[in-house]
Amino acid sequence: MDGGQGVGASVLRKEDDRYLRGRGIYIADIKPAGTRELAFVRTPLAHARIRAIRKPQGFEHAVFVASDLAGVRPIVANSALPGFKPSAQDVLAQDRVRHVGEAVAVCVAATRAEAEDLAELVEVEYEELPAVSDMLAARAQDAPLLHPAWGDNVFLSTHVDIGEASVRDGAPIVVRRTLRTARQHMAPIEGRGLVAEWDSRLDQLVLHTASQMPHIVRSGLAECLGLPEEAVRVIAPDVGGGFGYKGILLPEEVVAGFLARHLGHPVRWIEDRREALTGGANCREHHYELTAYADRDGRLIALDALATVDAGAYSIYPFSACLEAAQVASILPGPYDFAAYRCSTWSAATNKPPILPYRGVARAGVAYAMETMMDAIAREAGLEPHEVRLRNLIPPEAMPFDNITNKHFDSGDYPQCLRRVVEAIDVPAFRARQREATGPVRLGLGMAIFCEQAAHGTSVYSGWGIPMVPGYEQATARLSPDGGLELRVGIQSHGQGLETTLAQVAHSVLGVPIERVRVVHGDTGVTPYSTGTWGSRCMVMAGGAVAQACTELATRIARIGAQLLQVAEDDVVVADGCVRGPSGSVSIREVAHTFYRRPQDLPDNANPGGLEITAGYKAVRDSGTFSYAAHACIVSVDTRSGEIRILDYAICEDGGVLVNPMIVDGQVIGGVAQGIGTALYEEMAFDAAGQPSAATLADYALPGASEVPVLRIDHMETPSPYTRFGQKGIGEGGAIGPPAAIANAVNDALAGLGARVDRLPITAERVVAAVMAAEGVS
Amino acid sequence: MKAPAFDLALPESLAQAAQLLASPDSRAMGGGQSLGPMLNLRATRPALVVKLTGLPDLIGVEDASDAVTLGAATTHAQIADGLTPDLEGGVLARIASGIAYRAVRNRGTIGGSLCHADPAADWLTTLTALDAVVLTSTRPIALSAFVTGPYRTILAPGEIVRAVRVPRPAPGFAWSYHKLCRKPGEFAHAMVAGLRASSGLRLAIGALGGPPLLLRDAEASIGVAETSLSFLEPAARRIQLEAMSRVLAELAA
Numbered sequence A: 001m002d003g004g005q006g007v008g009a010s011v012l013r014k015e016d017d018r019y020l021r022g023r024g025i026y027i028a029d030i031k032p033a034g035t036r037e038l039a040f041v042r043t044p045l046a047h048a049r050i051r052a053i054r055k056p057q058g059f060e061h062a063v064f065v066a067s068d069l070a071g072v073r074p075i076v077a078n079s080a081l082p083g084f085k086p087s088a089q090d091v092l093a094q095d096r097v098r099h100v101g102e103a104v105a106v107c108v109a110a111t112r113a114e115a116e117d118l119a120e121l122v123e124v125e126y127e128e129l130p131a132v133s134d135m136l137a138a139r140a141q142d143a144p145l146l147h148p149a150w151g152d153n154v155f156l157s158t159h160v161d162i163g164e165a166s167v168r169d170g171a172p173i174v175v176r177r178t179l180r181t182a183r184q185h186m187a188p189i190e191g192r193g194l195v196a197e198w199d200s201r202l203d204q205l206v207l208h209t210a211s212q213m214p215h216i217v218r219s220g221l222a223e224c225l226g227l228p229e230e231a232v233r234v235i236a237p238d239v240g241g242g243f244g245y246k247g248i249l250l251p252e253e254v255v256a257g258f259l260a261r262h263l264g265h266p267v268r269w270i271e272d273r274r275e276a277l278t279g280g281a282n283c284r285e286h287h288y289e290l291t292a293y294a295d296r297d298g299r300l301i302a303l304d305a306l307a308t309v310d311a312g313a314y315s316i317y318p319f320s321a322c323l324e325a326a327q328v329a330s331i332l333p334g335p336y337d338f339a340a341y342r343c344s345t346w347s348a349a350t351n352k353p354p355i356l357p358y359r360g361v362a363r364a365g366v367a368y369a370m371e372t373m374m375d376a377i378a379r380e381a382g383l384e385p386h387e388v389r390l391r392n393l394i395p396p397e398a399m400p401f402d403n404i405t406n407k408h409f410d411s412g413d414y415p416q417c418l419r420r421v422v423e424a425i426d427v428p429a430f431r432a433r434q435r436e437a438t439g440p441v442r443l444g445l446g447m448a449i450f451c452e453q454a455a456h457g458t459s460v461y462s463g464w465g466i467p468m469v470p471g472y473e474q475a476t477a478r479l480s481p482d483g484g485l486e487l488r489v490g491i492q493s494h495g496q497g498l499e500t501t502l503a504q505v506a507h508s509v510l511g512v513p514i515e516r517v518r519v520v521h522g523d524t525g526v527t528p529y530s531t532g533t534w535g536s537r538c539m540v541m542a543g544g545a546v547a548q549a550c551t552e553l554a555t556r557i558a559r560i561g562a563q564l565l566q567v568a569e570d571d572v573v574v575a576d577g578c579v580r581g582p583s584g585s586v587s588i589r590e591v592a593h594t595f596y597r598r599p600q601d602l603p604d605n606a607n608p609g610g611l612e613i614t615a616g617y618k619a620v621r622d623s624g625t626f627s628y629a630a631h632a633c634i635v636s637v638d639t640r641s642g643e644i645r646i647l648d649y650a651i652c653e654d655g656g657v658l659v660n661p662m663i664v665d666g667q668v669i670g671g672v673a674q675g676i677g678t679a680l681y682e683e684m685a686f687d688a689a690g691q692p693s694a695a696t697l698a699d700y701a702l703p704g705a706s707e708v709p710v711l712r713i714d715h716m717e718t719p720s721p722y723t724r725f726g727q728k729g730i731g732e733g734g735a736i737g738p739p740a741a742i743a744n745a746v747n748d749a750l751a752g753l754g755a756r757v758d759r760l761p762i763t764a765e766r767v768v769a770a771v772m773a774a775e776g777v778s
Numbered sequence B: 001m002k003a004p005a006f007d008l009a010l011p012e013s014l015a016q017a018a019q020l021l022a023s024p025d026s027r028a029m030g031g032g033q034s035l036g037p038m039l040n041l042r043a044t045r046p047a048l049v050v051k052l053t054g055l056p057d058l059i060g061v062e063d064a065s066d067a068v069t070l071g072a073a074t075t076h077a078q079i080a081d082g083l084t085p086d087l088e089g090g091v092l093a094r095i096a097s098g099i100a101y102r103a104v105r106n107r108g109t110i111g112g113s114l115c116h117a118d119p120a121a122d123w124l125t126t127l128t129a130l131d132a133v134v135l136t137s138t139r140p141i142a143l144s145a146f147v148t149g150p151y152r153t154i155l156a157p158g159e160i161v162r163a164v165r166v167p168r169p170a171p172g173f174a175w176s177y178h179k180l181c182r183k184p185g186e187f188a189h190a191m192v193a194g195l196r197a198s199s200g201l202r203l204a205i206g207a208l209g210g211p212p213l214l215l216r217d218a219e220a221s222i223g224v225a226e227t228s229l230s231f232l233e234p235a236a237r238r239i240q241l242e243a244m245s246r247v248l249a250e251l252a253a
């Protein structure tokens, strides 16, 4: 490994040249000749029976409803977890709509505006049904049913009871909290979008789509359209942010795939912000009832939890409706070691958009829940919050460690990580300042420590039994005749910087300068199969696969190089872009030139497979890498106006060996920005009729530059024992910590007034309402 | 969403514009910063959009000893950049620089903002406190009587706002304006503007869902405001009163 361009080097991102010059090519930049635009007719009602749909006269040929889509199957995302109830989602609703924004018909016209004109003329006769817009109400006995055959509104409930958590009532400290997080919209800058075209020469559907997982979309599309997979090619071009919003097979993709073939011309759909907001607020909504039992000295004895997740109307492909809630049960204990745990979870079906896993899947809510309890214990025990945490964290000498829910922590020193942020914040100095601030503007300190499981593979996902189980990750490495290296990977890079970091991995193995390494991704036509970009898996999995392919390529290079150097194969090494022998070297470029252009110079035993290799990779153990971080922040809270300011924010992050520390910092900063949104700004409320509260970004508040403070980021680099370079996945952690750390800080500031806010986001009104409640004013 | 088809007229005189706008199917356009989104959301669907910002009658400013008059087509950015006459202490420039983001300020106009009558618009509340007068193609209208409800004004069909006249308070006046927003550049959820001058005290409370509430002299007290705002949720009311206390404190200082 060298510090120049390989693993560990903070080289600038290769892809930024085109991004910063505005030369990226996104889905809306693609418009083949003859393309017509699609506009979907979407239900304005959250729950209704469709009585009739009338197409505008004279435009019957340009409007399509479910019955026009001959042979198209609904989207079904099952799970093998016992008791799971699958839903069947028609790509255009047939007889029932279950959330505002669900598509009922599609219109085709020369421009989007004209397609929308047509959509307005489509008459849909609805019979409105009572809506279920709250996840707790959904679970009530007499709630209206979304999927009548189920008998209730629960996709799945799970129960674990380990060590009799239920009988800990005698514990000296017992704290209870009821917490709620808001439904959010992920709001990537680029929305969803697609261009579908039937290639009659190849007899193939070519779908350009803003996706994080082109291969999975291809499988799902082939299943829904009844096409063999080789008749479908999915290409994700430059993608302007995903976060999970684009980790899905969309009904729109199926509809467009059908239309492209049926109509014989390309069709395009570009989601607009209104569609995204009104029909795409689809993540993060949790409710917790928690009881924690602890010793006088703050040691956690047991945790008892009831968790409900609002899963929306359908089970989405491939992640299913239960990924979030069922995961809550296994990850709630976080990095803490304790002996008794009980947890019940419910994935509740509601008349809202189907839930999708968003950056830090379930963990942002879970860390908020667990870290709130840690602070509650600290307050009862009269201890500093970090003291209580230090008494409960898994110690470094216990690594690797299997926790109470059998999560396998690969490595790390959690107490040290926490101590570093506590030092960065200077807790004693802060407490002195805090004691002085007794006026209307109060100060608070909050922290959170949490882990991020990444790159978990077959052994974990086979248990879920969802449509997608990651196996061997593959990469193709091929040398060009002039010595350049092309890497082909099935993942998709949309902000993670993988065009750079995978080149760095290849550079570490072969020494080819990264300027001569080209990473081809996001195209099922030219890359090996992959489940795609999700779960912070790419640096471990695609990175591992690239390293493997390059290592195998190095063997072939070495043999040819040895021949050119006239030495034995055992006497050469491949490094720094050369094959080096005892007394001379030959460049990889010359080796490539020899193989392709001067085969007469090859050794007799040269591998006829040539300088192109597809290799597969799995981590030594595929239960996942555990990155972790501690966040600590100081806030001021104006108790009269409810204004909150983040005055300081310190992070210590351990992501194992960092392939590109600069990119890791970028991931942390971006994640924290989103976490601040979860903590303080973002909320898509739905009224009792299931109507979303925001249709534009004027009503849905996203954090911007002025809301994100300067972050102080510190790193530890404890290698994972299981991955190629000791790297761990780090894409999500930034988003996990802020809700917990900020909520704890706000509540620390309010504690002196006896006030507390137990739901996210913590808006000015909620702060003021809490202060008024504490004052006894209502 | 995309706007339905409409025609665009670029009239050359106020009379021609007024004639085009007399039809109920037409709509005036200033900077398009509020109308543009409404067209795209299909919340309004005029057959004809009449662009007013090129009209000589709406461009230009007048700096008199008793008042500053700004043409309706004056942009927030021009005011923020100090390119137009201002009250003592740069009152108008400070208000303008707190509206939205630079890109919106570059096109959004003071006339368009008043005509749009968003309850949380900055000009509406601040100019009400400053006792401004709207000069239309046919008459002067005191701003305090201009807005009749959320997004509604007393403008008659075809009536065009030409300019806004802001009286100069006698020297030695005190001015204060506080708004509370979720984040800078967003519409505020609480806003109070106050002017204390020899003529008395004027306090305007905005972001109330309709026209601003104007409290004068003795009415400008927390107690009166508390009663007047009893229709608000308790927490929202307390936040408005907090903005008001800040303004009163600043005016008293």
Ligand SMILES: Cc1cc2nc3c(=O)[nH]c(=O)nc-3n(C[C@H](O)[C@H](O)[C@H](O)COP(=O)(O)OP(=O)(O)OC[C@H]3O[C@@H](n4cnc5c(N)ncnc54)[C@H](O)[C@@H]3O)c2cc1C
Pocket: B027, B028, B029, B030, B031, B032, B033, B034, B035, B036, B052, B058, B072, B098, B099, B100, B101, B104, B107, B108, B109, B110, B111, B112, B113, B115, B116, B118, B120, B121, B122, B123, B159, B160, B161, B162, B185, B186, B187, B188
């Ligand atoms: C992202 C964003 C954030 C914003 N934030 C704020 C904010 O914080 N505070 C704030 O105050 N505003 C804010 N605005 C609104 C902005 O100030 C607009 O510029 C203003 O509301 C409208 O001005 P305009 O010139 O663009 O008018 P237009 O959008 O062109 O017109 C608005 C309305 O006024 C009518 N109209 C326009 N000119 C005339 C005229 N001369 N005579 C008669 N009728 C006329 C039009 O018919 C239309 O009904 C924001 C806007 C955006 C897009």
